[in-house]
Amino acid sequence: xxxxxxxxxxxxxxxxxxxxxxxxxxxxxxxxxxxxxxxxxxxxxxxxxxxxxxxxxxxxxxxxxxxxxxxxxxxxxxxxxxxxxxxxxxxxxxxxxxxxxxxxxxxxxxxxxxxxxxxxxxxxxxxxxxxxxxxxxxxxxxxxxxxxxxxxxxxxxxxxxxxxxxxxxxxxxxxxxxxxxxxxxxxxxxxxxxxxxxxxxxxxxxxxxxxxxxxxxxxxxxxxxxxxxxxxxxxxxxxxxxxxxxxxxxxxxxxxxxxxxxxxxxxxxxxxxxxxxxxxxxxxxxxxx
Amino acid sequence: xxxxxxxxxxxxxxxxxxxxxxxxxxxxxxxxxxxxxxxxxxxxxxxxxxxxxxxxxxxxxxxxxxxxxxxxxxxxxxxxxxxxxxxxxxxxxxxxxxxxxxxxxxxxxxxxxxxxxxxxxxxxxxxxxxxxxxxxxxxxxxxxxxxxxxxxx
Ligand code: SF4
Numbered sequence: 001x002x003x004x005x006x007x008x009x010x011x012x013x014x015x016x017x018x019x020x021x022x023x024x025x026x027x028x029x030x031x032x033x034x035x036x037x038x039x040x041x042x043x044x045x046x047x048x049x050x051x052x053x054x055x056x057x058x059x060x061x062x063x064x065x066x067x068x069x070x071x072x073x074x075x076x077x078x079x080x081x082x083x084x085x086x087x088x089x090x091x092x093x094x095x096x097x098x099x100x101x102x103x104x105x106x107x108x109x110x111x112x113x114x115x116x117x118x119x120x121x122x123x124x125x126x127x128x129x130x131x132x133x134x135x136x137x138x139x140x141x142x143x144x145x146x147x148x149x150x151x152x153x154x155x156x157x158x159x160x161x162x163x164x165x166x167x168x169x170x171x172x173x174x175x176x177x178x179x180x181x182x183x184x185x186x187x188x189x190x191x192x193x194x195x196x197x198x199x200x201x202x203x204x205x206x207x208x209x210x211x212x213x214x215x216x217x218x219x220x221x222x223x224x225x226x227x228x229x230x231x232x233x234x235x236x237x238x239x240x241x242x243x244x245x246x247x248x249x250x251x252x253x254x255x256x257x258x259x260x261x262x263x264x265x266x267x268x269x270x271x272x273x274x275x276x277x278x279x280x281x282x283x284x285x286x287x288x289x
Numbered sequence: 290x291x292x293x294x295x296x297x298x299x300x301x302x303x304x305x306x307x308x309x310x311x312x313x314x315x316x317x318x319x320x321x322x323x324x325x326x327x328x329x330x331x332x333x334x335x336x337x338x339x340x341x342x343x344x345x346x347x348x349x350x351x352x353x354x355x356x357x358x359x360x361x362x363x364x365x366x367x368x369x370x371x372x373x374x375x376x377x378x379x380x381x382x383x384x385x386x387x388x389x390x391x392x393x394x395x396x397x398x399x400x401x402x403x404x405x406x407x408x409x410x411x412x413x414x415x416x417x418x419x420x421x422x423x424x425x426x427x428x429x430x431x432x433x434x435x436x437x438x439x440x441x442x
Contacts, residue, residue: 026325034320038328045295045328049339052293052426054363056336195333204363207337 003149006081010219014077018215019043025252032256047211053204058107065103066206070213072096077220083149086227087134093220094130097123103206104198115197119185121263125270126172132278136165137227139285152230157239159228161289164281166228168274170247175270176221178214179251181258182266193260222248293339293365294423298330299415300338302358305387306345309405310372314342316408317415324412327419335361340418342411343391346374346381352394359395365425367418369399372406379404 023040030037039045057063073096080089097119104116138146140161145151151158159166175182180189186197194200199210225247226240261269303311317324318331332338335358347355359368370391373379378389391397398421401414 030323030325035323036326037323038325039295042296042328045292046298046330049293049296050337052430053339053365054429056361056363058336196337200334201336203336 003082006083007078010077010081011074014219015212015215018218019047021218021248022215025248028249028252029256032252043211043215047208050204050208050211055205056203057206058109058201058203061106062103062202062206065099065106066202066209069096069099069103070209070216072099073213073217073220077216077223080148080220080223083147083152085146086137086148086151086224087146089148089220090130090134093217094123094127100198100210103202107201109201111195112198112200114194115185115200118194118263119198121267122175122182122185125182125267126175128271129168129172129274129278132274132282133162133165133169133224136162136278136282136285139282139289141289148227151227153232155232157229157231157236159243161285162228162281164277164279168278169228170225170250171273171277172270173221173225173247174251174254175266177218177251179255181254181261182270183255183260184263184266187260292423293426294419296328296330297340297415297419297422298332298338299324299340299342300332300335300358300362301342301344302355304343304345304351304355304375304391305348305381306372306374310344310374313405313408313411314344314371317411322408322412324415327412327416329415335359336363338362339366339422340415341366341368341395342371342415343368343375343395343397344371346378346387346389347391347394348386348388350386352388355391355394365422365429367399367422367425368395368397369401369414369418370397371401371411371414373402373404376400376402 020040022043023038026042027037027040072092076089076092076096079092080086101116101119104112104119134146137151137158138144140154140158142154143150178186178188180187183189184197186199199207202210222244226244229240229243230236301311301314316322339362341359341362343355359366368391370376374381375391378387381387382389388394399414399418401410403410
């Protein structure tokens with residue numbers, strides 16, 4: 001029963017929470033740059049407007065691909081909040097991302113294709129850290145399990161056993177949230193190096209779908225961050241929310257203080273951090289426990 | 290009626306300008322003027338843009354590009370000519386390669402004069418364009434297309 005409530009809450013509340021966080025993100029970023037910034041509800045105004053624009057579809061397959069992308073990403077969240085297998089969640093997350101890649105490459109636009117190639121590179125960069133994070137949850141004592149509903153019942157927070165995995169996961173979150181310095185495929189900001197990268201050829205309505213899917217995804221990713229902290233003690237949920245919000249704020253700070261890097265730097269830095277933080281953590285776990 | 294006026298996304302294209310007006314357009318986004326407080330986003334993508342800001346006159350080379358950008362923008366849309374060059378051709382009007390102002394190529398709705406146009410007047414022009422954008426959106430929802438100047442070019 002509680003898992004049904006969790007699923008419904010996720011499906012209904014996640015877009016509002018994600019959009020609200022997005023609005024706060026823009027407001028905080030503006031304040032960091034000495035500007036007033038848009039209203040906090042601006043992302044909702046934007047999506048509302050995008051839906052009301054004329055439908056322009058470059059390629060008929062695009063709408064289907066975008067809807068599939070959205071459906072799969074939603075399903076990932078549903079699985080997670082239903083307390084299912086975390087490994088399954090992340091496999092599905094990557095599957096969903098490939099639909100976005102298809103939607104980006106189906107139009108043959110040079111800018112969109114460039115953005116798509118970079119998206120694939122980003123996936124290559126963050127995927128090891130994501131898989132290692134799943135493995136970390138499994139290795140963390142006492143019960144070796146991938147199942148989320150059992151992971152939240154552990155006597156101590158997973159982060160105590162998995163600090164390295166946590167660092168690696170937060171590091172790749174910058175890529176997943178499309179924050180500078182790792183916003184190679186597409187950016188939320190006005191720098192127009194590859195116009196809008198992978199989303200260049202999305203018409204207004206498809207772009208609205210993309211934005212809403214991003215909100216769902218953001219909530220899911222922050223929930224995974226929270227999973228590092230949650231344990232059997234109900235009070236740990238408060239700590240988990242605080243940690244997730246702190247990580248979210250850290251991403252905004254990084255976004256506003258770093259310049260975009262080239263793809264080879266992205267790949268090297270991400271893999272080195274993943275190997276050093278998560279790899280060493282994994283070795284210790286395997287040798288000691 | 291959909292309230293679209295809170296989210297005007299601007300696409301800025303530089304025709305044959307001296308770059309003076311372009312600097313002023315970008316100045317609108319700086320902390321001093323902060324156009325984003327009106328929800329204005331400077332996007333580079335015509336397929337997601339609402340307001341086309343044109344600076345500089347039109348020459349034979351950029352005419353096709355401007356036309357294509359305009360056609361790629363989904364309705365409802367508004368065109369703003371920024372600077373004297375974009376309004377009439379300006380100081381380059383008599384030059385052999387200049388065809389004239391932006392209205393030689395696309396239907397212009399709002400003219401923002403000045404050489405270079407000041408950020409204050411550019412923002413003023415965009416605010417006027419936003420009102421027109423809302424009106425067009427209402428007409429678009431009612432299915433009126435020819436009431437506005439769409440499809441004339
Ligand atoms: S109006 Fe003046 S400042 Fe603007 S593009 Fe023309 S010459 Fe340059």
